[in-house]
Amino acid sequence: MARYNECRVRDGRDGVLGAAEEQSRKRRKIRRKVRETDSLPAAPSVLMELDQMLESSHPRIATIAAIVAKDASIAARILNVVNASEYFDGHEETWDIRQAVAMLGVEEVRRLVSALSVVSAFPTTLDHVDYRDFWRHSIGVAGAARLLAVYSYSGLAVDPEEAYTAGLMHDVGWLLLECCLPDIADGIMRMSLGESMPRLKAERALMGTDHGDIGGMLLERWHQRPEIVEGVAWHHDPGSAEKHGRGLAAIVHLGDRICIAGRVGDSGEGISGGPSASEMEAVGIPVSKCSRMMENVLEAARKMSEIIVHAG
Numbered sequence: 001m002a003r004y005n006e007c008r009v010r011d012g013r014d015g016v017l018g019a020a021e022e023q024s025r026k027r028r029k030i031r032r033k034v035r036e037t038d039s040l041p042a043a044p045s046v047l048m049e050l051d052q053m054l055e056s057s058h059p060r061i062a063t064i065a066a067i068v069a070k071d072a073s074i075a076a077r078i079l080n081v082v083n084a085s086e087y088f089d090g091h092e093e094t095w096d097i098r099q100a101v102a103m104l105g106v107e108e109v110r111r112l113v114s115a116l117s118v119v120s121a122f123p124t125t126l127d128h129v130d131y132r133d134f135w136r137h138s139i140g141v142a143g144a145a146r147l148l149a150v151y152s153y154s155g156l157a158v159d160p161e162e163a164y165t166a167g168l169m170h171d172v173g174w175l176l177l178e179c180c181l182p183d184i185a186d187g188i189m190r191m192s193l194g195e196s197m198p199r200l201k202a203e204r205a206l207m208g209t210d211h212g213d214i215g216g217m218l219l220e221r222w223h224q225r226p227e228i229v230e231g232v233a234w235h236h237d238p239g240s241a242e243k244h245g246r247g248l249a250a251i252v253h254l255g256d257r258i259c260i261a262g263r264v265g266d267s268g269e270g271i272s273g274g275p276s277a278s279e280m281e282a283v284g285i286p287v288s289k290c291s292r293m294m295e296n297v298l299e300a301a302r303k304m305s306e307i308i309v310h311a312g
């Protein structure tokens, strides 16, 4: 893939070994390690059950409420969110999950369940992760990606709810490394700090790939749709994604850049700068509308991330 078509390196055996081959070897090695890890974070069961139900039948409030109620902690936090004044101003408090589901509507419940359950799938304390900043960023990107999918031109055919899911999970690959392969995460951080390079660059130097690719592996294991797996795997290099996930990868990439530039949380990648006008135009958002739209996206991203991080 394009990411690996760079300069060449030497090895001691036969003279020249392609840098692309070397990167590819490192990537195969880390992917094998991830596959062989038997302690990968488990898929959030309420979310999986909810998605299965939504795919197979016409959604009914009572059935959705029953699924959500299976996880008392998620149900309680959804009630907290519903009762937060920022969310639904001026209504009576409710402590009935069925009523809360009816008030929120199916899509909003699904968004909340996915955010709350994905956050809970990972430990709150990890060596090189600021938990709140990380999830502020991820939930912010989810909200931003969803709005971008709504605003982008129809030919891109990115489903806003898939954009939300991919945005939410786009950086989980780094959490996986921190929880399951801490020696590798340590090595990357040492290189990043020691050589003053962005963590993303150190990841590619040491693993031949980045946290997007690792996150894609986890999402495959979690039976997420191929478009979402691809969109997450290539969110730092959308042009290299397979066709079926390229639009989603481009949207997540933009949402990521907008949240990085607007300082909505921080996932610790050490990169900076917002999206370019040409990147925005590529998904059908004209330059004249960029700044206004970015303000809207940022406002939605901030609101969503604050509500959910506080509910957690």
Ligand SMILES: [Fe+2]
Pocket (backbone or CB within 6 Å): 170, 171, 211, 212, 235, 236, 269
């Ligand atoms: Fe990332």
Ligand SMILES: [Fe+2]
Pocket (backbone or CB within 6 Å): 137, 141, 170, 171, 256, 267
């Ligand atoms: Fe990110």
